[in-house]
Amino acid sequence: MGLFDRFSTDVGIDLGTCNTLIYVRGEGIVINEPSVVAKEKGTNRVVAVGAEAKRMLYRTPGNITAIRPLRDGVIADLESAEKMIKYFISKVVKKNQFFKSTRMKIGIPSCITQVERRACIEAALKAGAKEVDVIEESLAAAIGADIKIDEPAGHMICDIGGGTTEVSVISLGGMVVTSSIRVGGDKFDEAIVNHVLDKFGLRIGLAAAERLKIEIGNVVQDEDKVVEKMEVRGTDKITGLPQRKEIGSDEIRKALEAPVNQVVEEIKRIFHETPPELAADIVERGIVMAGGGSLLKGLPKLISKETGVPVILVDNPLESVALGAGKSFELFRNISSEREIFNNLNN
Numbered sequence: 001m002g003l004f005d006r007f008s009t010d011v012g013i014d015l016g017t018c019n020t021l022i023y024v025r026g027e028g029i030v031i032n033e034p035s036v037v038a039k040e041k042g043t044n045r046v047v048a049v050g051a052e053a054k055r056m057l058y059r060t061p062g063n064i065t066a067i068r069p070l071r072d073g074v075i076a077d078l079e080s081a082e083k084m085i086k087y088f089i090s091k092v093v094k095k096n097q098f099f100k101s102t103r104m105k106i107g108i109p110s111c112i113t114q115v116e117r118r119a120c121i122e123a124a125l126k127a128g129a130k131e132v133d134v135i136e137e138s139l140a141a142a143i144g145a146d147i148k149i150d151e152p153a154g155h156m157i158c159d160i161g162g163g164t165t166e167v168s169v170i171s172l173g174g175m176v177v178t179s180s181i182r183v184g185g186d187k188f189d190e191a192i193v194n195h196v197l198d199k200f201g202l203r204i205g206l207a208a209a210e211r212l213k214i215e216i217g218n219v220v221q222d223e224d225k226v227v228e229k230m231e232v233r234g235t236d237k238i239t240g241l242p243q244r245k246e247i248g249s250d251e252i253r254k255a256l257e258a259p260v261n262q263v264v265e266e267i268k269r270i271f272h273e274t275p276p277e278l279a280a281d282i283v284e285r286g287i288v289m290a291g292g293g294s295l296l297k298g299l300p301k302l303i304s305k306e307t308g309v310p311v312i313l314v315d316n317p318l319e320s321v322a323l324g325a326g327k328s329f330e331l332f333r334n335i336s337s338e339r340e341i342f343n344n345l346n347n
Helices: 078-092 114-126 137-144 185-200 206-216 249-273 276-285 299-307 320-346
Strands: 008-015 019-024 028-034 037-040 046-049 064-067 101-108 131-136 155-160 165-171 174-181 229-236 242-248 287-290 311-313
Touching (some): 008 078, 019 320, 028 078, 046 078, 114 131, 137 155, 137 287, 155 276, 165 276, 174 249, 185 206, 206 229, 206 242, 206 249, 249 299, 287 299
Parallel strands (some): 101 131, 155 287
Antiparallel strands (some): 008 019, 037 046, 155 165
16 A cells, blocks of 8 residues: 555545435545535525435525536536535545545446536536546446456446446456446436426425335336335316325336336347357346346346346345445556566566
């Protein structure tokens, strides 16, 4: 371990559309809060961040606005993102640390542009980090799931976040094939909102749609299981008056068909682009799923049925990207050391 490694705080960040998670070396996950900032209009003074700000989302008075600084996995409001990261980091890293610096590794979707990538790095630097790098979310998720990514074998990981789904085939410490689509938990919620409006004439909010998804949502109906039902409140789309409706799990399954099919088709497409030798490894080892979206009931079972490949849900799907981003400092240092040894042998 070098001198800089010894006197530094290694931080892995999953800067998610819905939630921000922060991993600190030696401490584990220390922050897991909603990616929401509440600001005072006119002055832009931040009045709340994280869980407290989420409680204000869609419920703020005229002088306060609560927003999500990230959309589809990337920073949409740079100033708010900087303040949010700075707030979370201030809760983690003690002030006036003697001879210490903060190194950050941020998990990002592979589909983002160079401008969006730079925005992530700038936000972290302005929040106080001394050194910032980024890592693709699926690679970080694989590391966080303790997959041996440095071995000469194929591993497929599907990371479904709030804003994006990333599917990658990994071997020898790098991504052989990767793709990211802007479909995730948020699109699942929007699909439920639209279906309830079209089928029942009821306008509901995204928060209500998320509750439906979590509590009774499923993509595969078990034959021996009865249809689950849940009451939801909203407003009638014609009269605008308050209404209550009982929604069944079968309706939620119909609502989720389109976005879930996009995820399944993307996995199939990546299989087509995967070299045969690595594809054979994946058939034997299975597809690894991570991210909060992978917790949707029946999704691993559906993907296995559609691909004919076993699917394994990681033990910590919500935490895997942040864990992997933090652990990647040590892992890639070890991989680099091994490659240096082989290079010296060949010279």
